Amino acid sequence: MRIICPYCGERELGEFTYLGDAKPQRPAADAGEDAVYDYVYLRDNIAGVMSEHWYHGGGCRAWLKVTRNTLTHEISAVEPAAGVGAAKVGA
Amino acid sequence: MVAGAQTHRLANGGVIDRSTSLSFRFDGKTLLGFQGDTLASALVANGVKLVGRSFKYHRPRGILTAGSEEPNALVELRTGARREANTKATTAELYEGLEAASQNRWPSLNFDVMSVNQLFAPIFVAGFYYKTFMWPAKFWETIYEPAIRRAAGLGRAAGVSDPDHYDKAWAHCDVVIAGSGPTGLAAALAAGRSGARVILCEEDFVLGGRLLADGGTIDGLPAAEWVARTVAELEAMPDVRIMTRTTLFGVYDGGTYGAIERVNDHLPVPPEHQVRQRLWRIVAKRCVVAAGSIERPIVFAGNDTPGVMMASAMRSYINRYAAAPARRIALFTNNEDGWRTAETAIAAGLQVAAVIDARPDVSPAHRSLASKAGFPVLHGSVSGVDGGKNGVRKISVALTGGARAEAEADGLAVSGGWNPAVGLTSYHRGRPKWRDDIAAFVPDGAPPGMIAAGAANGAFGLGACLREGFEAGAVAARDAGRSGNIGSMPVADDEAFSLTPLWHVAGKGKAFVDQQHDVTASDVELAQREGFESVEHLKRYTTLGMATDQGKTSNVAGLAIMAAVTGKSIPETGTTIYRPPYVPVAIGAFAGHHRDENFHATRLTPSHQWAAEQGAVFVDTGLWKRAQWYPRAGEKDWLESVTREVKAVRSGVGFCDVSTLGKIDVHGPDAGAFLDRVYINAFSSLAVGKARYGLMLREDGIVYDDGTTSRLAEDHYFLTTTTAKAGLVMQHLEFCRQVLFPELDVQLTSVSDQWAQFSIAGPKTRDLLKEIVDPAEDLSNEGFPFMGAREVKLRGGLKARLFRISFSGEMAFEISVPARYGEAMARNLMIAGKPFGVTPYGTEALGVMRIEKGHVAGPELNGTTTAGDLGLGKMMSTKKDFIGRVMAGREALVAPDRQVVVGIKPTDKARRLRSGAHIIPKGETPGPGNDQGYVTSVCFSPVLDQWIGLGLVERGRERIGEIVRAHDPLRGEDYDVELCNSVFYDPDGGRQRG
């Protein structure tokens, strides 16, 4: 599999580390145990298009959000995680 | 011994170099061949028919094909450590001094004791093992399996380490082309002319594919001349790379292809500094599959007799190698193409005994050929073969209409039609589709970016191959963004093709479908009767197609026979899943450079060279080599050395390279806030110039890592991790920074390799440091208190970072210098510490002192423990959110009966404690119900003069003083131990603060 890193270009799978479903959002500090439980343990396992976190640890160290079809491995979009490129946003 | 004459070498022709004679040995007999021969063609030229014995029945077998689809002619190639079993004689290039031996026979190929298996053949049917060796169960390992292993099987592995080197490489191109027959060459021409970067892979050592055997006329030129002209044009293109001896064997996601290049398999030994084989990962925007097709056998009784050969293979031997597989050839065909073998034989001056044609009609041209050459055309099928290990003698024919006929011949050519090589196009779980007109499976779509063309796509005519190849090459290049002028397409006529499907001729005697695995037509029928009708069941029950040839000549025939007995069509019966590799690939090639000491990358500490000079014993810790202890002359074992090192530290001073700890610079205005969220304890409140021990949890509340972090400036922290987790913690922190907390202004950099860090410990630490640190620096307890951290100047001006932290429980500092000074630091510590008896110590002594001091490490931070379990629950801040906070509060994670860290020591002071021993209450029977934990870490404590340890024990901290059993069934030990305070040494901590 090859992933097009938005910063480095197309690279082979070995440079990346998979984390998993990128959909769950870390709950706010006061969200309570149920919300955190959902965040930590409940994951979709879609046979089809999924949004996933990948880490380009063997390259630019950017965390990426990869839209991938788990059946075909086709990757339709790769975007940086929110904080990558924060140097360009207003403080 | 005189080399055998090449009795079956034709006087003229062939793509061989008759001026280079090569001597080789087969089963100890010296023979001659020519440069350009394969082992198989050289054997054919020497009249050798019997090449091996079959897998199950030990039947005599010869050469069936002339390519990588060969099921029979498998040999042990080379000798000694380079001996390679199951090598196809049909693809092994001949070289001077080649040695090959036949397989699966004893004592000799001609007289093979195990051929008695044929007499027991009725019991060696499909499912034999499953049915026969059911019980008694204990007989399986002791009697059945060894006996079966002796009888069955193929070649022997060398049994010693492979002395040759292999490597792996990447290649990138616009278009990769599999196969250099007319289709592949035409594709390469079109793609190359359009300006594409092209890689053309050919598994053979000569380009041309079927043109080498079947010739033809292209663009008005004889095929060989056209090939030479085309190759010259391609070689002149700078971005076209032609790779012979290279098989494209697999298709992977994202346009990545696997190929194996047999760089030096054609030489006895690879030249110095060269590899035997190279594994290529080719990244291509497009792929043209021009892998051709494989002629398929017809299954009939005696079809495995040496001398029965594929019709196209016979043409290869005669035309390409000028070697006659037989002098009087019979041909059994169900299609027009097979007749070319009769034409070839006649042109080469060989006799044709008869043509047995299963079709109702034979063309007038072929009838006149028969009458001119004087051989009969028999309408019908071969029903049996007379002959044995010395080859075919007589062919029995069942004529259409019921009469019988015979033909005397020493070779039988068989053509059942052609199967496109659909492997590559089907590797993404693609299923080929059936085409009735050619009675064959053809690709039905392909993985993204791949185009099948020519015979691989079911186009068998030469003209059609050139057309499809050229178009595919042009389309592939265009899709890859190349648009140069592709010039004119090569042109040739298309041959007529007519075929009447015939898969299996019923008759007496064994008729083989899969010759490599000895699967017969009746095995397929038996599988159906026993309910294994699905092709995937058929495959596994009979092992059809599961040998190293992956059923290239047998799978479709097997399906056809299954279809016939079930009354279904072949497409209804379906195919099994195709999986790479297309040809066997040596594990050595997949390993490449990564074997022995290069199995993985190695990391060396900055003082490694110095430690090696001191005679340190090194231990692998992840990728690191770390000094484990420093033995001295006269010490009888590691324990004596380690004990000396510990005593030296506790009574004087010692130092240890701790550079393997992960080190991370945390910068930015929000660095403190960031650390507050990743550690359970607070860091924003840490004063500049101070260090603090921190504990990180996973989001599920389990401990992730620990280490000390120092604040070097308002916006700069220096964080350390454990050695084992250094990379993972960096990844985790980047996740926190980039994904979880993007609003924080914080920057992270690994500085693990920037700093050489040494722990200096023992009551005389300050004395040593005063020697090496600039006298202006105040190292007193007031000037540099416990948990202080700041930059200091060393004598001579070098700046270092000094941290007053202790893992040993002694008065201790850690000192960091830029890594290139690491070795000088080690040497200078030895000089500075000489008056105080400084002792370098390794990871073992480090471990002993941390256990004596009750510090947790890897065995306790084991992915199941909470901060509370480690006795660090009080560190958890209640004033802030941090990773793992909520989940750490779950009922089960704070339950009072959890297994927690506690000290453990045997009641018998002389007894050695072992980690892994289970803790069982006194008086209880050991068992899962009574298992209350286990011993995690042990050491011999020089201070206590006995073995001690840490353990995770249920309610351990409430049970101090209790005597329990350490039950160690693995080592057969059971003894009493006392649960005690985990801090065995200096529990008040006075020494490290002093």
Added chain:
Amino acid sequence: MADFSWDVRSPLDRALVAGRYGAQGDVGVSLTEIRNFDLVQVMARRGQAGEMIAAAKARFGVGAPETPKAVSASDATLIWSGPDQFFVLSKGGKHTMESLTPGFAGSASLSDQSHARALISISGEKARAIFAKLSSIDLHPDVFGVGTAAATSMDHTSVTLWRGGDRDGQAVFNLLVFATFAESLWHTILDSAAEYGATIGHSEDL
């Protein structure tokens, strides 16, 4: 008082043996370790990428690379190392951590990496053939021209690779390798180079 010498030791000190290696005859590749350099990682603070680039321009006369490029200044090379960050590579003592810090105050965080990496320069007719065994990325001149940089991995080891100016008509590839991995990767490079014949040396010329 004891006498201390503070000699620096390259992480390749033990493994690097100057002279010929591998096949004799033509030299396929030159492997040169560059010693005595300063290397500082510069990382933009939140919302400060523009200021960081301006600060680089003020210091070096060229802007910091915003894409995987290596930009040459008169006495330094600025090499992209990730989003909103780059390395300043210069001759030892030229652009040290201390001297760079004031110019980037407020716009970037700096981390000294001078000792964290070994710098290896690889050139020669077979350089690309050797990199084919080490690197998964495409170094064809159309794709990886002079001044192209990449943060990538070789032998599972993170490296920074960039193409410098050609020398004697041959491409020159520069490689920053983590110091503790350097000896191991060096052996892998030697293994890859052996069949082509290598000439090995070290230099202080950046």
